[in-house]
Amino acid sequence: xxxxxxxxxxxxxxxxxxxxxxxxxxxxxxxxxxxxxxxxxxxxxxxxxxxxxxxxxxxxxxxxxxxxxxxxxxxxxxxxxxxxxxxxxxxxxxxxxxxxxxxxxxxxxxxxxxxxxxxxxxxxxxxxxxxxxxxxxxxxxxxxxxxxxxxxxxxxxxxxxxxxxxxxxxxxxxxxxxxxxxxxxxxxxxxxxxxxxxxxxxxxxxxxxxxxxxxxxxxxxxxxxxxxxxxxxxxxxxxxxxxxxxxxxxxxxxxxxxxxxxxxxxxxxxxxxxxxxxxxxxxxxxxxxxxxxxxxxxxxxxxxxxxxxxxxxxxxxxxxxxxxxxxxxxxxxxxxxxxxxxxxxxxxxxxxxxxxxxxxxxxxxxxxxxxxxxxxxxxxxxxxxxxxxxxxxxxxxxxxxxxxxxxxx
Numbered sequence: 001x002x003x004x005x006x007x008x009x010x011x012x013x014x015x016x017x018x019x020x021x022x023x024x025x026x027x028x029x030x031x032x033x034x035x036x037x038x039x040x041x042x043x044x045x046x047x048x049x050x051x052x053x054x055x056x057x058x059x060x061x062x063x064x065x066x067x068x069x070x071x072x073x074x075x076x077x078x079x080x081x082x083x084x085x086x087x088x089x090x091x092x093x094x095x096x097x098x099x100x101x102x103x104x105x106x107x108x109x110x111x112x113x114x115x116x117x118x119x120x121x122x123x124x125x126x127x128x129x130x131x132x133x134x135x136x137x138x139x140x141x142x143x144x145x146x147x148x149x150x151x152x153x154x155x156x157x158x159x160x161x162x163x164x165x166x167x168x169x170x171x172x173x174x175x176x177x178x179x180x181x182x183x184x185x186x187x188x189x190x191x192x193x194x195x196x197x198x199x200x201x202x203x204x205x206x207x208x209x210x211x212x213x214x215x216x217x218x219x220x221x222x223x224x225x226x227x228x229x230x231x232x233x234x235x236x237x238x239x240x241x242x243x244x245x246x247x248x249x250x251x252x253x254x255x256x257x258x259x260x261x262x263x264x265x266x267x268x269x270x271x272x273x274x275x276x277x278x279x280x281x282x283x284x285x286x287x288x289x290x291x292x293x294x295x296x297x298x299x300x301x302x303x304x305x306x307x308x309x310x311x312x313x314x315x316x317x318x319x320x321x322x323x324x325x326x327x328x329x330x331x332x333x334x335x336x337x338x339x340x341x342x343x344x345x346x347x348x349x350x351x352x353x354x355x356x357x358x359x360x361x362x363x364x365x366x367x368x369x370x371x372x373x374x375x376x377x378x379x380x381x382x383x384x385x386x387x388x389x390x391x392x393x394x395x396x397x398x399x400x401x402x403x404x405x406x407x408x409x
Contacts, residue, residue: 019216020185020192026215027195030202032057035064037194042116042141043074046104046129049136050097053150054334057201063092075114078105082269086393093396094334095270100128120146140190147180148193149173152200158232159204162221167232240337244291244328247275247342248302249401250311252383253349256405258394259306259381266333270393271382273342273401274305290325291341298323298343308381311347318345326404331397342401 031037034057036048047067051060070088071077077085082102089098104126108114116137117123123134135148149157154167157176165172185192203210209228211217222228250257258271278291278301293301299316303309327341384392389402 019183019219022215023195023199024185024188024191027191027198031194031198032202035061040141042118042137044068045137045141046116046133047101049133050101050128051092053097054094055092059092063089073114074105074108074116077102078109078114083393086269087391090393091396095393095395096268097128099268104128116141118142118144120144136193139193143188143190145181145184145186145189147177147184148197149176149180150197152197152204153180153193155206155232156196156200156204156216159209159222159228160216160220162225162227162231163233165233166235168235238335240332240335242337242339244278245275245338245340246278246291246293246301246305247273247340247398247401248305248315249273249342249344249405250306250315250347251344251405252347254385255383256386256389257306257381257383258389258392260379266336267395267397270395272395273398275342276301276305277338290328293323295319295323314347315345327400329400331395338397340397340400342404344405 036045039045048060048064051064051067067088071080071085080102082099085098085102086095089095092098105114107127108116117125118138119142120134120138123129123137124131129137132148132150135146138144138146139148154172154176157163157179158167158172161175161179163172163175167176180196183192199214199216203214207229211220211223211228214220214223217223220228222231256273259274261267261270261272263269299312299319302315302319303312323343325341325343328339331338331340386402386405394402
């Protein structure tokens with residue numbers, strides 16, 4: 001048994017402090033004053049944990065407060081329209097998180113009368129809740145002794161153990177979980193889990209850890225070996241795909257045409273200016289970062305982007321007079337990077353091809369349920385004023401396009 005095992009079990013000579021006691025003493029003195037730490041409401045904790053995934057705390061706080069003000073309970077969230085939820089979420093990114101939480105709220109309403117279950121295993125049954133989120137809710141809200149392993153925790157534990165294998169593997173996860181359950185406080189599992197996350201966020205940072213200020217430094221194998229930056233070991237990432245996104249902005253006076261993205265995939269269920277992704281073979285040459293595309297090719301791309309054929313005559317007429325592109329601007333996702341190019345197409349003010357509304361059904365447990373009334377009123381295409389764009393879930397990627405529409409005549 002080494003020193004780390006000794007201290008984790010409370011057998012060290014240094015005042016008999018276990019790893020858990022050292023960590024909790026530090027946490028009591030150093031923890032940040034954050035809004036989700038002032039509640040025991042499992043729903044509010046769920047919201048915070050979902051928002052904090054891949055997003056900085058300072059960014060999350062105003063969204064968290066605004067979201068709970070609009071959707072203070074599972075029932076309020078589950079009975080809202082998905083579009084309303086995405087609108088409140090707009091700007092926070094990774095929109096699939098909001099969609100899955102909304103689906104989870106619907107599940108809770110249908111299955112459990114809108115009540116959050118108290119156990120880890122039951123929480124795992126909720127759509128959108130995985131191992132980490134279930135562990136966080138169960139330990140923080142209900143005091144259940146379970147692990148909650150996020151990126152911060154993986155980094156801390158990998159350094160404590162000087163773990164030589166990639167942290168993303170199932171073997172690593174099981175190894176970390178076994179150690180965490182051995183170290184975890186029996187009386188305060190929620191505080192222990194939050195303390196590890198806090199340590200990873202505030203002290204054991206990715207590139208410049210404050211080892212001298214770490215309460216666990218003297219038992220950290222990575223620190224004692226002098227190679228703590230070697231950990232965590234990670235798998236080589238696949239290279240991020242870069243593509244050109246060609247956008248067509250249909251404008252009629254101060255109104256713009258938008259359409260809804262599919263319910264699955266990148267930016268699911270958000271509104272967008274229609275466009276297509278171009279491969280290198282689609283672009284003949286570049287001038288100042290802008291593509292040079294023939295009129296015929298550009299019109300074919302337009303027909304791929306916009307399914308409504310009512311615009312074709314006017315659009316083709318505009319293209320025959322010349323095509324002007326704006327941009328480029330770049331927007332980066334976790335797995336791909338868009339180079340965004342756009343063309344603004346002005347249509348006649350008398351043009352009257354307005355899309356019709358369409359209702360939809362949603363399948364839950366092999367039964368079809370009508371969407372809430374707010375959703376039934378929605379369609380897949382809309383004409384909206386520039387002021388109305390702020391009331392819809394529009395990806396941040398299109399901010400530059402909106403600004404250009406306000407300035408370009």
